[in-house]
Amino acid sequence: MSETSGRSRTFKRPRPAPAYAFLLAGVLAGTAPGAVPANAAPASAPDSAPASATKAGPFGPSTCKQGYVWRESHPEDHVCVTPDVRTQTWNQNRANYGNTDDNGRCRDGLVFREAIPGDEICVTQSVRDAARKANEQAAMHWEATWDRVYPDGYVPFPFTDAGHEYKIRSSYTAARNGKQVLYVDVWQGSTQDGTGTVVWDYWGGANQRFVFRRAGNDLAYQNVFEIVAAHSGKCLDVFEWSKSNGARIVQWSCHGGLNQKWYLERRADNRWQIRSLYSDKCLDADQPSLQAPEHGVIVQQWDCIGGKNQAWSVVN
Template identity: 30%
Template sequence: MTTRKIGLVAAAVIAVVLALCTTIPAGAAATLRGLAEAKGRYFGTALTRGDLGNGSETSIAGTQFDMVTPGNEMKWDTTEPSNGGYNFGPGDQIVSFAQSHSMRVRGHNLVWHAQLPGWVSGLPLNQVQGVMESHITTEATHYHGKVYAWDVVNEPFNEDGTLRHDVFYNAMGTNYIADALRTAHAADPDAKLYLNDYNIEGQNAKSNGMYSLAQSLLSQGVPLNGIGLESHFIVGQVPSSLQANMQRFAALGLDVAITELDDRIQLPASSSTLQQQATDYGTVVRACLAVSRCVGVSQWGVDDGHSWINGTFPGYGAATMYDGNYQPKPAYNATVTALGGSSTGTRTGELHAVGSGRCLDVPNASATPGTQVQIYDCWGGANQVWTYTSSGQLTVVSGGATLCLDAYADQTSPGTKVETWTCNGAANQQWQLNSNGTVTGVQSGLCLDVTDHGTANGSLVELWTCNGGSNQQWTLG
């Protein structure tokens, strides 16, 4: 493969491209946040302090999402690592980012058995209530007016629907939850107060336990406003009772929210599992839209490369709407569609190479399968008119034959030539038109690329690792 060199000018182009990444979804002048807001919902993500230094992540986050959940920065081990010694700097950074991008913040969290400093677990039981109330009051007061909602108590249940016997339960019994909610409300009366847990998305023993607790709290006049359904799914396993389960909580007068959505796939991901993931995302979003008190959906993280799944569930990954190269996946388009936007569909026109201003072209209008495509001066010939089909193919009529854009011999490595071939529906003939102007192969995840940043007539086209270069930017039509 020819050595690639990117000079200062090209680097500047990349920086601009990344800064503008994902402003407009494929085929629709809208974002996830805009589409969700039009439906009276929000669409959020989670960020950590480390993510704030990644321009690609923050560009997507600030453009596509309108709610931020701090991944770790408001948890007890960060905010009060020693008794009475508070550290709000990391959380303040997340809040500052949110404010600068017109995003709201979900506070996460005030009381949780995990990521809890050892000094809390080691307290005499008769001191736990006072320490818990002091922690809640101090943190909620610090963020008063800056947080839309708090996960006041996080993951309080065992799988069988009984409450965990953590330090708070051992000290106060079931009353610790009501006390935590009342304390949070006193400190920040305008914030929505949630109980948040996983594996409560469908109707089962655990969600039944949460439902009974919610009923009991409300009957006591405890200020509970919502239930958070974390929604860490395995692909193909979204519970069929999701909507009905959300509806029963809503019927109690509570808001419900999908708070930590991801959908992990056993690796390597295939075109079929990515399509199932797209189906799952669409199912979740439509369920939320069908329940009037479902206020929004938050994905846990921005992209696959920074997802917690990779380090937690060996052999699984690819759990979000964006791949490790920050490119939207089929799940993104399914989400856009579920929100009422337009994603893929059938579209026809010249495929313009942004870096050169020339068009994707079948040399000499060849009808021979296996002809490597190039860029050439746009002239409106049939061999430059491409149709993006609802099945994700890019077809062209060249020399009287209808052919498909194809990755040579099913290869998935950088440098694979891109050619025309008889249409056969295979994964190496399926393409994703992405919101940042790239075109990626569904099978490989690589970008349609003009070799060596070529801009001259006859420059050949191949697959290459996505890097944000102008030679990987295309517009259809």
């Protein structure tokens, strides 16, 4: 990772990239549950299941669409841009020394770029505006997240509105007998660690709302989130760090571990599947038939197999 200056906290000039980084760039460019027990028995595997869904990409959930590369204003910056924009970004990093005064402040007429949290490279206002626009459009250019119906369409939720609360709706459930469609719900609104999750009729409780939080809690620059329950401030967590099918999804105090990190990926039907960065399995409402789940079933992780019980919508 790039180091930061103790004086100005700006990024230093990038180190020379190792050989594999150029291969990476080429490939990305297209050239080379309170008392539902957390240990409840998992569902049985279906007798017949669709083929496993394609993973997010060879370089993880932030793999770029063909023709784009990671911007790399910092090694963790995975906003996808054209190769020319990446080159310009690297040049801005190299020019930063001349754009700061002896106190590490930007010279007159320049502002912090803010491409990612903590980015204090000094640039013109137009450059900062362009960096922000690229962040706003990030989900249009990741292979996992672009809109399959409107390929150039803007994908705002949950990538752009920092701190906003969203509901996670089971996409294929329907209103019935006056009941609502089903949403992910922290059981009985408990705030205890280890409380499991279910799908439940929407009733407006904060235990059915979640913040998709990322580093810096600003515009997404990676397709990775902590999913934080609004009523408790705790994270959705793969119970006991399991990588097994049927492992429960619970809430737990946020600790930054990979079993609390999630990413979004479009399915062929343009719904979201929500995948664990730790296990690469999908958020799954227990339904062995793979059809829309029934009211009150547990939420677990399972191989991504394209069932309607793994299809989600993130709604405000």
